[in-house]
Amino acid sequence: MPELPEVETIRRVLEPQIKGLTITALTVNRPEVIGHPTAEEFCQALTGQTIDTMTRRGKFLSVLLNSGDYFVLHLRMTGCLLLTPADYPMEKHTHIVFHLSSGDELRFSDTRRFGRFWLFRKGESDTYSGIDKLGLEPFDNGLTADYLQQHFGKRKKAIKECLLDQSVIAGIGNIYSDEILFVSGIHPARPAKGLTRGEWKRLAAAVPERLAYFIEKNALTPEEYLESKGQDYRNTPFLQVYGHGGEPCPICGAVLCHLTVGGRSSVYCPTCQSTVKSSNIYA
Numbered sequence: 178m179p180e181l182p183e184v185e186t187i188r189r190v191l192e193p194q195i196k197g198l199t200i201t202a203l204t205v206n207r208p209e210v211i212g213h214p215t216a217e218e219f220c221q222a223l224t225g226q227t228i229d230t231m232t233r234r235g236k237f238l239s240v241l242l243n244s245g246d247y248f249v250l251h252l253r254m255t256g257c258l259l260l261t262p263a264d265y266p267m268e269k270h271t272h273i274v275f276h277l278s279s280g281d282e283l284r285f286s287d288t289r290r291f292g293r294f295w296l297f298r299k300g301e302s303d304t305y306s307g308i309d310k311l312g313l314e315p316f317d318n319g320l321t322a323d324y325l326q327q328h329f330g331k332r333k334k335a336i337k338e339c340l341l342d343q344s345v346i347a348g349i350g351n352i353y354s355d356e357i358l359f360v361s362g363i364h365p366a367r368p369a370k371g372l373t374r375g376e377w378k379r380l381a382a383a384v385p386e387r388l389a390y391f392i393e394k395n396a397l398t399p400e401e402y403l404e405s406k407g408q409d410y411r412n413t414p415f416l417q418v419y420g421h422g423g424e425p426c427p428i429c430g431a432v433l434c435h436l437t438v439g440g441r442s443s444v445y446c447p448t449c450q451s452t453v454k455s456s457n458i459y460a
Contacts, residue, residue: 178254181315181348182391183410184236187258190402191283192231194260195240199227199278207272210285212293213305219296222246223275235311235347245299249306250285256292257407259284260399268406311347315384320346322377329369336372336380337365338439346384351441353391355419357383364450365443366436391415418444 179187200223208216227243238258241247252258257268260283263276268286273294275283285292295306303309312328313320329339340346340354349357358365361379363372372380394412401409413420417427422435426446436443 178350179236179252179256180350180353181233181236181388182353182395182412184238184252184348185233185392186395186397186402186410187252187407188231188233188238190397190399191258191260194281194399195228195277195283196230197228198281200224200275201278202276204274204276205272206274207290210272210287210290210292210294211296213295213297219248219294222296222298223248234308234314235343236350237306237308237311239308246297248294248296249303249308250294251292251306253287253289253291253293255289256285256287259286259403259407261403265403310344312343312345314347315349315388320381320384322374322381325381326372326374326377330372330377332369334369335366335438336363336369337441337443339369340384341439341441348388349384351443352416352419353388355444356391356417357387359418359446359450360387362449362451364452365438365445367452418446420444 202224203220205211205216205220211219226246229241229243232239232241237249237251239247239249260281263280263282268284270288271284271286272290273285277283293306295303297303313324328345329336332339337354337358340349340357341351355365357380361376361383363376363380391412394415395410397409397411418433422433422444424433425431426433426449429446429448431446431448433444434447436445
């Protein structure tokens with residue numbers, strides 16, 4: 178699933194290209210990917226509207242229109258959003274095509290069809306997408322050690338499970354929770370209630386730093402993004418633990434271990450991320 182750095186990359190690539198363009202028509206091949214309203218109402222409402230801007234909240238993207246209407250989308254597991262020339266080969270699982278005044282097309286494809294769109298008219302509250310239930314953005318100044326300890330400090334759950342709670346921190350998924358915990362020196366299975374004050378401080382510092390780092394490393398030009406069909410994540414070579422189970426730890430050389438936490442696969446260093454106490458390798 179695309180996590181915050183990937184979704185932010187999509188926003189940074191697409192927004193400058195679609196800003197100011199008018200949606201001249203829509204083609205909907207799979208009406209079920211439109212969560213609200215009906216597919217027919219979705220198309221009727223958006224046709225003729227001009228795009229103002231694109232924003233991100235957690236893993237959600239929102240496209241704001243000049244009228245005050247807006248639509249929200251979530252890519253879920255395999256969703257992809259591409260801006261293409263009209264004659265660009267159509268992906269097999271393309272479910273929605275926004276035909277734009279530039280002659281280009283904004284296409285949404287999704288192999289597993291889990292991705293969803295929701296449209297809201299000016300003044301209408303979003304009670305459908307779940308975006309209203311999200312917690313703080315990782316870059317919010319309010320994301321402090323106190324905030325994390327207040328929300329997680331009494332939980333018996335593993336700290337990795339806590340970091341995936343979108344109602345507390347929006348945008349962290351399986352990949353970057355591993356990376357954040359690694360640089361914080363905290364074992365992913367540690368019960369949250371057992372973390373020390375120093376560990377909460379390190380965690381609060383690591384969350385925005387790591388995500389900003391991977392956003393920077395994932396920078397793509399529009400041409401590179403289209404060429405890779407939105408699937409080339411440039412930050413992958415910079416992952417320190419995720420996807421590196423069985424390899425040497427980049428800090429101490431110990432073999433990185435696999436572990437399942439809350440049904441999610443995790444990779445950690447048994448030396449740098451002790452189950453009892455943690456070392457600080459965050460710099």
